[in-house]
Structure formats: structure tokens, C-alpha cells
Amino acid sequence: MRITVGRKAHFNAAHRLHNPNWTDQENKDFYGLCNSPNYHGHNYDLHVKVKGEVNEASGYLIDLKILKDIIRDEVEDAFDHKNLNLDVPEFRNLIPTAENIAAVIWRKINKRLPTERNFDLTVLLYETERNYVEYTGE
Ligand code: NI
Secondary structure, eight states: OOEEEEEEEEEEEEEOOTTTTSOOHHHHHEEEEEEEEOOOOEEEEEEEEEEEEEEEEOOOSSOOOHHHHHHIIIIHHHHTTTHHHHOOOGGGSSOHHHHHHHHHHHHHHHSOOOOGGGEEEEEEEEESOEEEEOOOOO
């Protein structure tokens, strides 16, 4: 029986979308307000989904306490109330779009999951209430 369990989390962070290989005008034209030089913030909502085989003995797919701790360590402690461009090493040379943030989160969480369980991890990152990206590790 393959089943999915999930957990929601939240963090606030600032960012600026800017491609150093483009001119300032090109960046402004493309990213608009998201290119504002002095950064801007988002209230990010994160949905983390883990799919796999339920353990017959425990009846659990994964202990949600474990997933909660992984998300706290890898995402909340690392990103909450941070400037993603300046404070988070993963974005030193990577533009912190929702797409790239979701992929970074996926990699950080995935490396903490036990490989022998063959879990499929999905990360949904809401940058606003209406806009989200989904990454499944492809
Ligand atoms: Ni933004």
C-alpha cells in the first residue's frame, strides 16, 4: 500500500530576483518589482509530501515528528527571517525564484530521508496565496 503523508510549514524571507549576466535595465524589464534593489519579502507556505509503503508493524509511513524535525532543521532554521540572497549560501550563485527555492528545499529534505524506504518526495512552495511551484526531484 503506497500512501502519502504531508506536513505544512511556513517561513518569511526576503529576496531579490536579479541575473548578474543581464543589464540592470534587462533585469528591471524582466523581473519588475521582484528586481527592486532593496529586496522585498514573502510569506512562504510550504507543503511537503512523502509517498511510500506503510510500515506494517507501526502502521506509519513516516513518523511525522521526524518530518517535522527535518523541515525545522533544513528549512525553517535556514530560511525563516533571512535574506535569501545574502544569508543563505545556496542562493549565493542561484537566483532565489520560487522554482529554485523549491528545488533547494527538495534536495535538503530528500537527503535526510532514509534511502532504503524509496520515498517519493514532493515539495509545494506557495510564494503567494495563489502562486505556487511544485518539485518532485525530476
Ligand atoms: Ni518576490
